[in-house]
Amino acid sequence: MSEDIATLDEQIIRLVGRRAAAARQQTRARVSSGSSRTSLAEENVVIDRYSEELGRPGVNLALLVLGLSDRLPAR
Incomplete structure (x- = not known):
């Protein structure tokens, strides 16, 4: 694996953790x-944003990111 890809992966992991912390705070x-604990309207905005940028795979990625934001432990 190239250093660039490894660095990008580290950044993505760190950003997902930051997003999870922000979601917990929200x-x-x-x-x-x-x-209520969850705002479906806000989640739909996230899904739409990912879909607009990445197409159908973006929907899957958005759902994963939203799920991780709910399940990642605080660090």
Whole structure:
């Protein structure tokens, strides 16, 4: 594996972790304000964004990113 790809993979992993932390923070704020834990409207915006940029595979990637954001442990 080339160094460029390895570096990009490290950055992607780090960014997914940052996104998970931001999603946890947003979920806490939503719940503390009396709203539901998840906003389907916001999730649909994410899915649409990935789809517009990457086509059908973008939908799959968005669903993975959203799922990881819910399941990754805090670091």
